[in-house]
Amino acid sequence: MPRNALDVLVGGQGSSRTSKALKTIGSYWLYATTLYDYLRRVMPFNAPQSLTPDEIYALVAWLLQQNGIVTEDTVLDARSLPRIEMPNRNGFTPDPRPDVP
Amino acid sequence: MSEETRGDNETSDQAPVSSSLNRRQFLAGGASLLAVSASAALSGVQAEERSEAIDPMHVPGALPRPYGERSPFEKQTRLAAGTSSTTPLQDLQGIITPSALHFERHHNGVPAIDPTRHRLLIHGLVDRPMIFTLEELLRFPSASRIAFIECSGNSRDGWGETHDSTVQALHGLTSTSEWTGVNLTTLLGTAHMQPEATWLLAEGNDAAALARSVPLTDEVLNEAMVCYGQNGEALRPEQGYPLRLLLPGFEGNINVKWLRRLKLGSAPFMTRWETAKYTDLMPDGKAYQFSLVMDAKSVITRPSGQQQLLPDFHEIQGLAWSGRGRITAVEVSVDAGRTWQTARLQEPVLPKCHTRFRLPWKWDGQETIIQSRCTDVTGYQQPTRESLIKIRGTQSSYHYNGIQSWKIERNGLVKNVYV
Structure with a gap:
């Protein structure tokens, strides 16, 4: 990926073992709650923290739906969001370094 | 010149x-x-x-x-590219980076903060949640240390194809300053941190509200500082004015700038910056998480990429540093890695700090490749690019610390190459 290229948000599932890994919400993110937290902190980029919680849940739901993780009629809130199982939930390992002989 | x-x-x-x-x-x-x-x-x-x-x-x-x-x-200037700018390593003297040339990396711009309105909140698993003004923090016993801060994305071009570039563009997301502030443990003690607290969320007052989880290891508790000073004056806005976290040896991003909040917890908070970003994807599809320490790295800064040499005496100079402690040795090869000579370490040599090395050299005008490799106090030796990629592949984005090779062409031009 070129330096400072904008992140791709959708797709990339199955690419993480290739030499062209595409790290998206659907292929890489561990937790759906991280998405809510990030959107709440910094979006929209030119007016951070101006969205209501309902608007943020709606955005999270749309992004997860685009990634095939929830269906179109899913309603997200503080109770349902933490229950979502992300595809790459088990894709991380604690720092094992030193790893290079 | x-x-x-x-x-x-x-x-x-x-x-x-x-x-x-x-x-x-x-x-x-x-x-x-x-x-x-x-x-x-x-x-x-x-x-x-x-x-x-x-x-x-x-x-x-x-x-x-x-x-x-x-x-x-x-x-000499920083070289800006998007949301970061690099330090002109090739132009520095000694080990301190002038504050005006300290590298930058921010995630939604540099905030303009009035220090009289700024507060630091400490809460979560504490008996006494506290809010501090800057003036109050200045009344605590102060501490000072010289330490490097390096973005974990520094040198990331090394994961990809080689291209003609400078040491500044390739490796300039690292800088060293004298940092002054309050020991983190002093503040945590004042707030009466509870024994079950094992992680800390540090949050910035910028338009990214950048937040990172910090493990409260012995190393962190012994060395972390909440800093207001840089090289003898207040922090520069680009480095976190008026307050930043300093975790010596840890990747730049977790040294949270414009620090406004510390929340004690019993587990990591899993922000975007420690899940989607700053994690290292391996060839088997798994990613290293919380790989926070910057491993030992060295680069020759003179002569370096795109400089022009004449056949004659040169003092090879460069910088070496390790997030795990002091640099104990730097070796330089002027024959593409066939033989190595011990470089002289220029005082001061400090733990978790840029260390300058020097080696006199007479270039005979023949094409060659020059390299440096360093060893730190743990015995760890900087790896070759080949051995690094053999384990980590090419998709991990962060924490590249392979040996840098500079080719000197017959016309004296210095090029970035892989061997």
Whole structure:
């Protein structure tokens, strides 16, 4: 990926073992709650923290739906969001370094 | 000024310059430089009217001024690219990075913060949640240390195809400053941290509300600082004014700038910056998470990419650093890695700090490749690019610390290459 290229948000599932890994919400993110937290902190980029919680849940739901993780009629809130199982939930390992002989 | 002239200038006190031509060039160049520097320091119209030929010994110099600037002849700058800018490592002296040249990386711009309105909140698993003003923090016992901060994305081009570049563009997301502030444990003690607290969320007051989880290991509790000072004055806005976290040896991003909140918890908070970003994807599809310490790295800064050499004496210089402690050795190869010579470490040599190394060298005008590799106090030796990629593949984005190779072409041009 070129330096400072904008992140791709959708797709990339199955690419993480290739030499062209595409790290998206659907292929890489561990937790759906991280998405809510990030959107709440910094979006929209030119007016951070101006969205209501309902608007943020709606955005999270749309992004997860685009990634095939929830269906179109899913309603997200503080109770349902933490229950979502992300595809790459088990894709991380604690720092094992030193790893290079 | 050419690389050749610079080299002579800095090393003339300790090594003979064998070429009389170069000596003459240096003296001639030096004389004209002296002639203009003082007159240019005069202000405004007066300075413009001065001829470059005026001898500064024949005119009064500039008067005192409230805040100093470097000589107008010094042109080194950061190199900005998007949301970061790099330190001109090739132009630095010693180990301290001037605050104005400290690298930048921010995630939604540099905030403009009025220090009188700024607060630091400490809450979560504490018996006494506290809010501090800056003035209150300044009344705590202060601490100071010299430490590097390196973005974990520094040198990331090393994961990809080689391309012609400079040491600044390739490796300039690292800088060293003297940092001053309050020991984190002092503040945590004041807030009566509870024993079950094992992680800390640090949050910035910028338009990214950047937040990172910090493990409360012995190392962190012994060394972390909440800093308000950088190189003898207040932090620069780009480095977190008025308050930042310092975790010596840890990747830059977790040294949270514009620090406004510390929340104690019993598990990591899993922000975007420790899940989607700053994690290292391995060839088997798994990613390292919380790989926070910056491993040992060194680079030759002179001669380095896109500089031009003349066949003659040069002092090879570079920087080495390790997030795990002191640099104990740097070796330099001037024959593409066939043989290695021990470089001299220039004092001061401090733990988790840029360390300058030097090796005298006479370039014979033949094509060659020069490299450096360092060892830190744990015995860890900087790996070759080949051995690094053999384990980690090419998709991990962060924490690249392979040996840098510079090819010197017959025409004296220095190129970034892989061996």
